[in-house]
Amino acid sequence: MAATIRDIAKEAGVSVATVSRLINKSGYVGARTAARVQDAIERLGFRSNAIGRSLSTAKTRTFGVIVPALSNPVFAEAVSGVTACARKAGYHVMITATNYDSAEELATVGTFMEQRVDAMILTVANAGKSPALDLLDTAALPYVLIYNEPPCTGRPAVTIDNAAAGAKVAEVLQDLGHRRMAMISGRFAESDRASARRDGFLAGAHSAGLAMPSVREVDFIALNVDAVLKDLFDDPPTAPTALFCSNDLLAISVIGALDRMGLPVPQNVSVIGFDGIAIGTHLHPTLATVIQPSREMGEVAAQHLLHRLAGEKATPPCRLPFTLRLGESAGPAGNARPADLQDPANPREGDSHYDR
Amino acid sequence: MAATIRDIAKEAGVSVATVSRLINKSGYVGARTAARVQDAIERLGFRSNAIGRSLSTAKTRTFGVIVPALSNPVFAEAVSGVTACARKAGYHVMITATNYDSAEELATVGTFMEQRVDAMILTVANAGKSPALDLLDTAALPYVLIYNEPPCTGRPAVTIDNAAAGAKVAEVLQDLGHRRMAMISGRFAESDRASARRDGFLAGAHSAGLAMPSVREVDFIALNVDAVLKDLFDDPPTAPTALFCSNDLLAISVIGALDRMGLPVPQNVSVIGFDGIAIGTHLHPTLATVIQPSREMGEVAAQHLLHRLAGEKATPPCRLPFTLRLGESAGPAGNARPADLQDPANPREGDSHYDR
DNA sequence: GTGAAAGCGCTAACAC
DNA sequence: GTGTTAGCGCTTTCAC
Numbered sequence: 001m002a003a004t005i006r007d008i009a010k011e012a013g014v015s016v017a018t019v020s021r022l023i024n025k026s027g028y029v030g031a032r033t034a035a036r037v038q039d040a041i042e043r044l045g046f047r048s049n050a051i052g053r054s055l056s057t058a059k060t061r062t063f064g065v066i067v068p069a070l071s072n073p074v075f076a077e078a079v080s081g082v083t084a085c086a087r088k089a090g091y092h093v094m095i096t097a098t099n100y101d102s103a104e105e106l107a108t109v110g111t112f113m114e115q116r117v118d119a120m121i122l123t124v125a126n127a128g129k130s131p132a133l134d135l136l137d138t139a140a141l142p143y144v145l146i147y148n149e150p151p152c153t154g155r156p157a158v159t160i161d162n163a164a165a166g167a168k169v170a171e172v173l174q175d176l177g178h179r180r181m182a183m184i185s186g187r188f189a190e191s192d193r194a195s196a197r198r199d200g201f202l203a204g205a206h207s208a209g210l211a212m213p214s215v216r217e218v219d220f221i222a223l224n225v226d227a228v229l230k231d232l233f234d235d236p237p238t239a240p241t242a243l244f245c246s247n248d249l250l251a252i253s254v255i256g257a258l259d260r261m262g263l264p265v266p267q268n269v270s271v272i273g274f275d276g277i278a279i280g281t282h283l284h285p286t287l288a289t290v291i292q293p294s295r296e297m298g299e300v301a302a303q304h305l306l307h308r309l310a311g312e313k314a315t316p317p318c319r320l321p322f323t324l325r326l327g328e329s330a331g332p333a334g335n336a337r338p339a340d341l342q343d344p345a346n347p348r349e350g351d352s353h354y355d356r
Numbered sequence: 357m358a359a360t361i362r363d364i365a366k367e368a369g370v371s372v373a374t375v376s377r378l379i380n381k382s383g384y385v386g387a388r389t390a391a392r393v394q395d396a397i398e399r400l401g402f403r404s405n406a407i408g409r410s411l412s413t414a415k416t417r418t419f420g421v422i423v424p425a426l427s428n429p430v431f432a433e434a435v436s437g438v439t440a441c442a443r444k445a446g447y448h449v450m451i452t453a454t455n456y457d458s459a460e461e462l463a464t465v466g467t468f469m470e471q472r473v474d475a476m477i478l479t480v481a482n483a484g485k486s487p488a489l490d491l492l493d494t495a496a497l498p499y500v501l502i503y504n505e506p507p508c509t510g511r512p513a514v515t516i517d518n519a520a521a522g523a524k525v526a527e528v529l530q531d532l533g534h535r536r537m538a539m540i541s542g543r544f545a546e547s548d549r550a551s552a553r554r555d556g557f558l559a560g561a562h563s564a565g566l567a568m569p570s571v572r573e574v575d576f577i578a579l580n581v582d583a584v585l586k587d588l589f590d591d592p593p594t595a596p597t598a599l600f601c602s603n604d605l606l607a608i609s610v611i612g613a614l615d616r617m618g619l620p621v622p623q624n625v626s627v628i629g630f631d632g633i634a635i636g637t638h639l640h641p642t643l644a645t646v647i648q649p650s651r652e653m654g655e656v657a658a659q660h661l662l663h664r665l666a667g668e669k670a671t672p673p674c675r676l677p678f679t680l681r682l683g684e685s686a687g688p689a690g691n692a693r694p695a696d697l698q699d700p701a702n703p704r705e706g707d708s709h710y711d712r
Numbered sequence: 713g714t715g716a717a718a719g720c721g722c723t724a725a726c727a728c
Numbered sequence: 729g730t731g732t733t734a735g736c737g738c739t740t741t742c743a744c
Contacts, residue, residue, distance in 0.1 A: 002495075004736090004737055004738085005737065005738060005739095006737075006738095014714075014715085015714065015715045015716075016715085016716095016737090016738080016739090017714070017715060017716080017717095017739085017740080018713085018714060018715075020738070020739060020740085021713095021714085021739095024739080026739085026740090027713085027714090027740095028713055028714090029713070029714080030713055030714085033713080033714080047466070047469050047470045048470060048737085048738080049470065049472060049736090049737050049738070050470045050471045050472065050738095051407060051410045051411045051416065051471075051472050051736085051737075051738085052411055052720090052736075052737030052738035052739085053737080053738050053739075054407045054720090054738085055407045055408055055411050055719095055720045055721065055722085055736085055737075055738070055739095056719080056720055056737080056738045056739040056740080057720085057738085057739065057740095058720070060407065062450075069436070070426075070432045070433075070435055070436040070439065071429070071432060071433055071436050071634070071651075073427070073429060073432070076426045076427060076429070076432040077426075077427055079426055079451075080425070080426040080427050080453060083426065083451060083452055083453055084453070087452055087464075092450050092452075092467070092471060093450060093451055093452070094418075094448050094449060094450055094451075095435075095439060095449055095450075095451050096439055096443060096448075096449070097436060097439055097440070110403070111448070113403050114403045114404060114405065114406045115406045115407075115448060116405060116406065116407050252635065252638045253638075255638075256638055278427070279608065279635050279639075282608045282609075282611075282612055282639065283635075283638065283639055283640065284639065284640035284641075285640075295427075360720090360721055360722085361721065361722060361723095362721080362722095370730075370731085371730065371731040371732075372721090372722080372723090372731090372732095373723085373724080373730070373731060373732080373733095374729085374730060374731075376722070376723060376724085377723095377729095377730085380723080382723090382724090383724095383729085383730090384729055384730090385729070385730080386729055386730085389729080389730080404721085404722080405720090405721050405722070406722095407720085407721070407722085408720075408721030408722035408723085408736090409721075409722050409723070410722085410736090411720085411721075411722070411723095411735095411736045411737065411738085412721080412722045412723040412724080412735080412736055413722085413723065413724095413736085414736070
């Protein structure tokens with residue numbers, strides 16, 4: 001069927017070793033021989049078989065990538081960074097989505113190990129308690145987390161400071177005059193990063209001297225935010241004037257639901273999301289959010305692994321800077337309840353002030 | 357290092373053939389032996405090496421997927437369908453993005469061939485004239501296109517009837533009272549589907565007795581729509597009242613640009629996109645668009661290949677139905693120029709009418 | 713500068 | 729039911 005290295009050797013009247021040396025540019029091969037071999041390769045349309053090579057070298061030049069979902073642009077963007085980076089280095093990328101299911105995480109890590117991927121890039125539900133990562137650790141397979149917020153255990157991760165970002169959100173909302181805030185999040189059990197954002201948010205609200213924000217969990221997949229919102233805004237005088245959502249997709253749903261409830265954003269309620277997905281700026285109102293450098297996170301993770309696999313003492317993955325974008329969905333509290341507004345001079349747009 | 361089938365055989369006191377039979381559930385193996393082997397497998401933490409298996413079977417149980425970009429939700433959604441379907445069948449997915457570059461298409465097909473993927477799922481710039489597909493054809497490697505609009509050449513594709521969809525758009529706009537339309541598209545050379553949409557659109561406008569819509573190309577990557585729009589709306593009396601954009605991302609940019617030009621949508625101009633990306637319904641105005649069943653397209657493509665690889669005479673990939681969603685971005689022409697409106701009774705929302 | 717040969721981990725006849 | 733053995737296509741010492 002397809003030509004093998006042996007066919008080429010025969011065709012060119014050389015040994016397989018020579019052919020191998022040529023296609024890998026390893027070892028010397030005379031100019032005349034090289035030409036003959038090259039010719040044979042073209043004549044037979046030969047493509048070296050990566051499987052044979054991998055079996056021999058015990059390397060596949062392949063990364064395994066595991067994300068919760070590809071339909072969430074924030075992950076698609078990171079994967080995009082990974083594939084671009086990998087491709088440039090001659091690496092391939094295998095990918096799976098786990099649907100936020102930690103059993104799937106473990107299963108996928110298992111099958112990727114059987115595929116003998118050289119390293120993995122992944123986002124798990126909880127980096128502190130993860131059978132999938134335990135497996136990776138005991139197998140000593142190189143990997144780096146993205147988005148995750150691993151506890152001090154020191155698992156390598158390219159991420160942002162989620163807690164600081166959460167605190168920043170509280171600070172900004174308080175600057176806008178908000179005094180009663182709440183957070184709506186996907187299940188914390190399924191997201192260490194959402195937990196970190198919450199912790200930072202609560203700490204930020206506390207140090208600003210505000211009442212403890214109410215925190216509500218929703219099923220992120222089903223996205224049934226209506227019930228939670230009804231409950232939250234049941235008693236107008238104590239209802240929050242600002243909502244922090246643990247991710248952009250959730251924030252978008254919340255804004256829509258509030259609108260249908262007769263609580264338009266930002267006139268009646270301010271909403272800030274998290275992730276910084278691209279379409280956020282095209283929404284109306286434009287989405288206020290914490291921007292994670294997703295593509296860059298994917299690139300940095302891939303780059304780190306490339307270095308590591310090359311035997312270089314790679315710099316440990318670090319925290320990347322985030323940016324708070326104050327879109328139209330977060331306005332001064334005064335819009336709804338002028339009495340609460342402390343800083344009426346605060347302009348409606350404050351992006352540049354908070355960008356960094 | 358990692359345990360091999362031979363280690364297990366020795367540990368369990370059996371031959372490698374028996375171990376192989378057990379892990380592949382091929383051939384018989386006695387209950388007692390099976391237990392001993394199973395035990396050894398667990399004790400040594402054995403994971404069979406897919407590379408060795410692939411070399412032996414000449415099958416990798418891997419699909420290669422090539423799309424223009426993962427950051428465009430329409431493709432991410434299809435890939436999501438592919439991975440889900442593949443995973444269920446024990447297949448893996450390798451992925452790359454070509455950035456709408458046909459040289460990249462060819463290069464990626466080449467490397468995927470070296471990786472010996474069993475089949476490929478891809479979207480190319482032009483399915484009629486594609487070195488990448490030529491290569492696939494001569495290599496007789498199974499593949500199916502998604503999104504592409506292959507000419508009669510009979511290249512297998514899971515897609516929608518782009519021309520019919522384009523015609524439908526013209527028909528709907530004319531129903532809304534629009535008499536002067538235009539189309540804005542990415543480079544046709546980079547998208548056979550955009551070309552088909554244009555052809556259908558023009559034919560539809562023609563058979564409705566309307567003036568030939570003006571058609572403008574923009575660089576989809578750079579997304580520099582401003583110049584094109586300025587030109588298009590230079591002379592108000594002859595300016596179009598409705599714009600058909602070749603995809604949703606482009607439509608979203610166009611709506612934003614029009615807004616900045618003082619031509620709000622849909623009050624002054626109607627805009628219809630193409631793709632049906634999920635966030636479209638959360639935009640304001642909600643995006644009128646032609647919905648492609650992206651996830652399903654990915655699933656159907658994968659399913660088809662699974663059948664084919666299983667040796668079954670797979671049903672040839674077919675056209676899937678599309679749906680026109682008349683979101684708020686497309687309104688009656690009367691909004692801007694009551695004189696043009698022929699059917700004032702036409703309700704603002706007409707979704708159900710056009711859904712199918 | 714080039715060749716011979718021993719594997720890499722697995723599967724699949726075929727033999728018993 | 730289980731074992732023997734010959735590859736699958738490649739890389740890589742080690743000779744020459």
